[in-house]
Amino acid sequence: MVPAPLISIVDDDTSVREALKALVKSVGYAVEVFPSATEFLSSSHLGATSCLIADVQMPLMTGVELYSRLIEAGHLIPTILITAYPDHDTIARILKDGAVCYLSKPFDDAVLLDCVHSALERGRPTGAPP
């Protein structure tokens, strides 16, 4: 049996985190949630994550910084960034860096799931097989 792809969710807001967890579980994926970027980076699930959903506005380390860190460290995880402050400059920069999607809150759940789907399809950002 192929294990369900692991989706990791990083958001400092509890209710959003729990809601996302419920949504992703409802379509059948495995989910792990983390309240901060540092916790995700130091967790054992990092390597197994097939897709990362991260909030941008977080204290200490933002979602954008997290994504850059992952790329630098060689963890090429397809990432979806969500935020309450849509900012065009950041959007352009992130998409250029290879993030899969950039969504603003409140987001359409269908759009998010599409993003997750295409992230899993696409695999690693460089195109290497999952």
Next chain:
Amino acid sequence: MLSTLTPGRAQERLALGFMVLLAVAVVIIRARFVTDQLPRIDAVIPAFSGAMFVTDLLTAFLLFAQFSILRSRALIAVSSGYLYTSFILVPWTLTFPGVFAPAGLLGAGVQTTAWLYLFWHAGLPVFVIVYALLKTERSTTRPWEGSVGAAILSSIVGVAALVLAATLLTTIGQDLLPRLIEAAHFSRTWTISAFSASLCGALACLLLWLRRTSVLDLWLMVVTFSFFIELVLASGTAGRFSVEWYATRILGLLSANVVLVVLLYETTTLYAQLLRAVLAQRRERTARLMTGDAVSASIAHEVRQPLAAMTTNASAGLRWLVRETPNLPEARAALERIVDDGHRAGTVLEKIRTIFKKDAGARVSLDISELVQGTLGLARTELQACRILVDVSVDEGLPRVIGDHTQLQQVLLNLVTNAIDSMASTSDRDRVLRIACSRHQTGDVMISVEDSGVGIEPGHIDRIFDPLFTTKAGGMGMGLAICRSIVEAHQGHLWASPERSPGAAFRLVLPAEAL
């Protein structure tokens, strides 16, 4: 403005120091160098006159400019004085022997230049005396009502005429004047005349000292003092081109420059201050805008979180339900989370409202009677103007109340102002404002504000506390709504009591301070 600015201690000390220095220099010169002669340089005179002419003219111009702004009669006197000083330099230079012609131009005689010198050095102090007499404290002098241009023009014409008259008197009419120079030396008459003329300078200086108010007065004092000193020095019989003579020339140049330099310095300082103030204002405005921007961004963020969570939970719940085998526990959990998120959104909005509440001040123990008296004090002028009788009664032993002094005073003032407004149009009965502070049955403190005005219409009594409801022509309707929210924030109540007699009654209850 130079003519209204009060000089600081430092400036006063500087001016006095200057005068002391001048006096000391004169004493030294008189004592030590009296008969020493220096080489005769004819070019000194036109050079010196040229410099003084320009300086005095510029000073006159700046002082006329001050006059045009402040319209003070006194200022036009001192500006004319400087104009006179610059104009009279013309005949003085032209008639000075050896400068343009051996005996001087304009049919000058031996006495001409000397007399012109006296007219010159007695002239400015006289104008300054007029200035000192005309100027009074601040702006109690009647300002010049007429055209500024006309005033300036007439002063220019007047001064020119005066100088012309002096020139004519000293050239054509020189035989009428006492002889100042006898046999190529300054005579005793010269000494006496010069000394008497110097007293004009001394008098002007003294008058300025007694009536001094501004920076201009201070430096005019220095100038008139130097005129006095100069004449004292010149009253010696040392003759032209002596040390004394050169000293008086230098002194003259210095004193001419003083007021100009001070005026220019003050102008630059004021300009810098203005620039700084404009920049500070601009910075404050930007900061305020940025704060508003930051606040609204923060609000947006705080509200978007629960909203996103709610929609996501709802979608999750739906997906759990539309499966082949609906997962009811999960769907239910999702709905419960939605409820929590909704409540959270409500709390966020409440917190936002507190950000905007101004005067989020400290809660202190307050004395109600003092609060009432303070409010009446604030409204005193209005109450007197409308001839309203005020009746205040405070029960004995009334407990204190915990609250924000400013906010509660705002509430009381609002009620009192409403009372005044409602009584403003009544003329058939006495205007009475009755404020009573008593102990309510629950132990709380009750304040009632009653008036004998137009009263509240029965239909409106429920609506008057609604925001945006108003019966006043220019009113916004926020007053009573805000009062009520302040009182309720203090765990109190504010209501309007239906009254039998004409007028309205408002009652507010505040919890007593727990001891």
